[in-house]
Amino acid sequence: MANLGSSRDGFTSKFGVIAAAAGSAIGLGNIWRFPYVLGNSGGGAFLLMYLFFIIAFGVPVMTSELLIGRKAQKNVFGAFKSLAPNRPWYLVGTMGVLAAFLILSFYSVVAGWTLEYVYLAITGSLSGTPDDINNIFDAFMGDNFWPYFWTIIFLFLSALIVLGGVKNGIEKYTKILMPLLFVLIIVLDIKALTLPGAGKGVDFLFNPDFTKINGGVILAAMGQAFFSLSIGMGVIATYGSYIPKSQDLGKTAVSVSLTDTLIAILAGIAIFPAVFAFGMEPDQGTGLVFKVLPNIFNQMTGGIVFSIMFFVLLTIAALTSSISLLEVIVAYLSEEFAIKRSHAIWATTLVVSFLAVLCVYSTKVFDNFDFFSSSVLLPLGGVLIVLFVGYVLKRSDVRAELEAHGKPVFWFNIFYFIVRYIAPIAILFVFLHGIGIV
Numbered sequence: 001m002a003n004l005g006s007s008r009d010g011f012t013s014k015f016g017v018i019a020a021a022a023g024s025a026i027g028l029g030n031i032w033r034f035p036y037v038l039g040n041s042g043g044g045a046f047l048l049m050y051l052f053f054i055i056a057f058g059v060p061v062m063t064s065e066l067l068i069g070r071k072a073q074k075n076v077f078g079a080f081k082s083l084a085p086n087r088p089w090y091l092v093g094t095m096g097v098l099a100a101f102l103i104l105s106f107y108s109v110v111a112g113w114t115l116e117y118v119y120l121a122i123t124g125s126l127s128g129t130p131d132d133i134n135n136i137f138d139a140f141m142g143d144n145f146w147p148y149f150w151t152i153i154f155l156f157l158s159a160l161i162v163l164g165g166v167k168n169g170i171e172k173y174t175k176i177l178m179p180l181l182f183v184l185i186i187v188l189d190i191k192a193l194t195l196p197g198a199g200k201g202v203d204f205l206f207n208p209d210f211t212k213i214n215g216g217v218i219l220a221a222m223g224q225a226f227f228s229l230s231i232g233m234g235v236i237a238t239y240g241s242y243i244p245k246s247q248d249l250g251k252t253a254v255s256v257s258l259t260d261t262l263i264a265i266l267a268g269i270a271i272f273p274a275v276f277a278f279g280m281e282p283d284q285g286t287g288l289v290f291k292v293l294p295n296i297f298n299q300m301t302g303g304i305v306f307s308i309m310f311f312v313l314l315t316i317a318a319l320t321s322s323i324s325l326l327e328v329i330v331a332y333l334s335e336e337f338a339i340k341r342s343h344a345i346w347a348t349t350l351v352v353s354f355l356a357v358l359c360v361y362s363t364k365v366f367d368n369f370d371f372f373s374s375s376v377l378l379p380l381g382g383v384l385i386v387l388f389v390g391y392v393l394k395r396s397d398v399r400a401e402l403e404a405h406g407k408p409v410f411w412f413n414i415f416y417f418i419v420r421y422i423a424p425i426a427i428l429f430v431f432l433h434g435i436g437i438v
């Protein structure tokens, strides 16, 4: 996969590309970001909106992205350039690069926390009362060295993977390790659901309280849907260019979205029952998962082993996402400016390290990067992507690409209607309403 930009033989099987797309989608977004944003946004009502956005916009935008990439057989910039020559559509790719810089910066910080928790789990330090666990996180956040250290280590690891051209490696890892992560989360779910007082958490998650909804919450739910699916910035288009014509793109979009959403919900089922069982508050912000999960492990026989496995797998899930972000930037630099890939990788890592250090230093910078990328750049990218499919490409070409696997797709008219009318207007509306303009 690391050679996505420069060679077209990156994957050995069609499952490999889908695993890579799922690997990009599944990450800290599901396990860290989803629970914390939901906890801050009042619970069940947020979940409903999130599910709505995944189905109404997520799947159509992902299908559109896959089809743009596969039709052009190029990375996202090349794709827009060759499908709409001499027109500025490639700016969607440029926006995607900007988003990749911002996301990678705060993402590495949280991945750095995960690495610290691998270390703490191995040394058996994640023990004690829920208060102790709280203090461990707060003390770590206040430290002047380790949060910076782990962030840089994570970025360095991502750079090494992209540099190494691990094509088949990634495939192998995602195929074995992601199902393992899935099983571990189910184990956590069972444990969390059987804690005394867990019912309140189930209620919080599944019993919507619509008084909690406002423009900001709706925008946050849409941003979370885009962020979690890795859509709106070109990652998925680039993967789409590697999908063989024999593959049904609509099905691919649905299966990646389903898997991603399932993991997010399962993470929620592990977190919220535990939040209430341990007498904690759901709106703790970014530290939520790190303050809650160790308490569950502490209640389990063999909890240390489980916690080590969990944080290691979470790090790997974060890596399969961060490399997709890094790849977008590197493909852009190396192909648009003819910079050597290795130079592009190290230059990008250097710049992102600097931005990431800013995110560690200031939660304001962290929050602004997060908001601006997820709730502004990705949705706007999504609007442009569906407009491109709905108005720039020919209807017959769109249909031909979606039916290239040899079977008519019964949902074509609905899809086409959504990308032309519903999605662009609705996404823009949610965006403008969320920032208080309409």
Ligand code: PHE
Pocket (backbone or CB within 6 Å): 024, 025, 026, 027, 028, 029, 030, 103, 226, 227, 228, 229, 230, 231, 233, 235, 321, 322, 324, 325
């Ligand atoms: N979807 C990834 C996650 O949930 C994050 C990501 C966003 C990756 C955008 C690539 C592009 O962790």
